[in-house]
Amino acid sequence: MHHLRTRAVHAGQQPDPVNGAIxxxxxxxxxxxxGxxxxxxxxxxGxxxxxxxxxxxxxxVTALEAKMADLEGAATAVAFSSGTAATSAIMLALLEPGDAIxxxxxxxxxxxxxxxxxxARFGIEVIDASERxxxxxLTPATRLIWVETLTNPTLQLHDLAEIAAIAKAQGITTVxxxxxxxxxxxxxxDHGVDLVMHSMTKYLGGHGDATGGIVSGPEQHIERIRKLGLGQLGGNLSPQDAFLFLRGIKTLPLRMAAHCEGAxxxxxxLANHAAVAETHYPGLPSxxxxxxxxxxxxxxxxxxxxFEMASGGRQAAAAVLDHLALFTQAVSLGDVDSLACHPATTTHSVVPAEVRAKYGIRDGLIRLSVGIEDPDDLIADLGTALAQSSTGPKGG
Ligand SMILES: Cc1ncc(COP(=O)(O)O)c(C=O)c1O
Structure with missing residues (x-):
């Protein structure tokens, strides 16, 4: 099998049989x-x-589904008009009233x-397993387990192999x-999870110009999700947007390398800045x-x-965010452009305050989506903005 970088370019693609278009x-x-x-x-x-x-x-859309199934190591995939359309299709296709997720x-x-x-509307119990x-x-009614490979916004991980083993022992599907x-x-x-989904709106598209979702996995599950999600809910991806995702994915490995380096x-x-109490990034030894x-x-x-401001909560976060020049204040992520947001008042404003507190989504927390710009410029921009908060740089 070819390397991921090669497959990102070639998988799902053949020259047009009529005119050779690449x-x-x-x-x-x-x-x-x-006919x-x-x-x-x-x-x-049929x-x-x-x-x-x-x-x-x-x-x-089929070409995009084939490319993503290849990259995820799945038998097949089905694309949707958004990540959220994919989520609701998975839930409604794989669960019945009386089941639990x-x-x-x-x-x-x-x-x-x-x-x-x-x-709540269809009699499906929702269990937050984070605490226990x-x-x-898990209950005998649990049919689906859902995790994120990196959680939003505090960047925690879950051991996928461990979760898949627990689920498999009880015949539960993992997403x-x-x-x-x-x-x-x-x-x-590769870690034993059954289905993998994406908001393609983020890194897969990569340029902040298309909304889409995709689910990859075994034939049997994907066909059920396709039938309900497209046939009945009608959340299909447009061919125009499929083209943008096909194009975006060709450079995904190169962009991810630049995102990772910059981040x-x-x-x-940030971890060494006096105005910052805590920096969440899985690459930090801390x-x-x-x-x-x-x-x-x-x-x-x-x-x-x-990252969490050392003091000043929402006011300090606002002082930093409102003084950033290269980071645009916006809620998406994964674009080539750097973005910044205040999760407590935007992405997680619908989450009750006590639940936000449990997950460490405090008023002084700022989330950055580091783009592919030169990291020196991004760091200089952050340094200038952080100087607006009351404490200066460490040792400075
Ligand atoms: C981790 C994650 N999953 C799913 C979604 C939903 O995707 P979409 O906005 O494409 O519906 C988002 C959107 O921000 C997300 O961050």
């Missing part, structure tokens, strides 16, 4: 002509394979809110949201799970860094 064409069509009544009947009866209507499948938090706030609101631990929290790591840094299926430099700078990160991640520790 870039996958955007098949901007809703329907596909099937004769008999062919149409066979297509709709007796022959082929395209019929873009909500179910489209060749540009367990998660290890903190999760992206939007994901937890999908679980809780759909769970996974094994102690890992790999948005923060991408297959360049972590491949959950490591930024984390090191990170409580640095050993697990070394074991579970390869090629770097990601592009997101979070």
């Amino acid at each position: 870039a996958t064409p955007i098949n901007q069509t809703t329907a596909f002509g099937y 004769t009544l008999d062919n149409g009947a066979a297509l709709f009866a 007796e022959v394979k082929g395209y019929r209507y873009s909500r179910f499948a489209n060749p540009t 367990a998660f290890l938090g903190p999760l992206y706030g939007g994901t937890e809110s999908v679980f809780r609101s759909l769970g 631990g996974l094994a102690a929290s 890992a949201d790999n948005t923060f790591c991408t297959p360049c840094l972590t491949r959950p299926l 490591a430099r930024v984390a090191d700078f 990170h409580p799970q640095h050993a697990l990160a070394k074991k579970q991640m390869q090629g770097g520790y990601g592009g997101v860094v979070a």
Whole structure:
């Protein structure tokens, strides 16, 4: 098998059989002509394979699904119009009323809110296993376990092999949201996880110009998720956006290397700054799970860094954020441009204050998505902004 960098370019792609075009064409069509009544009947009866209507499948989207399945080491994949469309499709396709879903938090706030609101309406119990631990929290009704490979925003890890072993022993399906790591840094299926999902909106697209989601895994699960998520919920990805993701993924390994390099430099700078109480980055030896990160991640520790102001809470965070010039204040992540946000009032504002406190999402916490700019420029920008807070640089 070729290396990931080669597969990121070539997987899912063949030159166009008619004209030799190398870039996958955007098949901007809703329907596909099937020629004769008999062919149409066979297509709709599932007796022959082929395209019929873009909500179910489209060749540009198929190429993207093949590329991502290859990178994740999965049999197949299904793409959606957003990460959230993928999340709700997984939940509704794999769970019935009376079932339970367990998660290890903190999760992206939007994901937890999908679980809780759909769970309450459709009789699915939602179990936060973070406090009691996974094994102690599972019930006979638990059918799905959900984790993130790096948690948002405090960058904790979960031992994927351990979780998969607990789940397998009880016949429970595991899902890992790999948005923060991408297959360049972590491949959950290699650790025994069943399904891996992404908000492609982040690193896979990489340029902040398309919204999408994808789930990869075994045929049997993916076909159920496809049938419900596309056939019934209708959350299909557009061919235009599929093209942007196909293009973005070609440079994913190069971009991830630059994100990781920049984030490591930024984390090191912040960890030694007097105005900063705590820096969350799995690549720092001071990170409580640095050993697990070394074991579970390869090629770097990601592009997101979070840090806690030493004093002044929200006011100090605002002083820093409002003085950044190269980091744009915005909630997404994974773009080539650097972004910064205040999780307590944005991404995690829907999370109750006591739950935020439990996960360390305090008012002085700032999350950075380190882009691919020169790390020296980003560090200088942060240094200038931090000088606005009351304490100066360490020793300075
Ligand atoms: C880890 C994670 N999962 C899922 C999502 C949801 O993805 P989308 O915004 O594409 O719906 C996000 C969005 O921020 C995220 O950060």
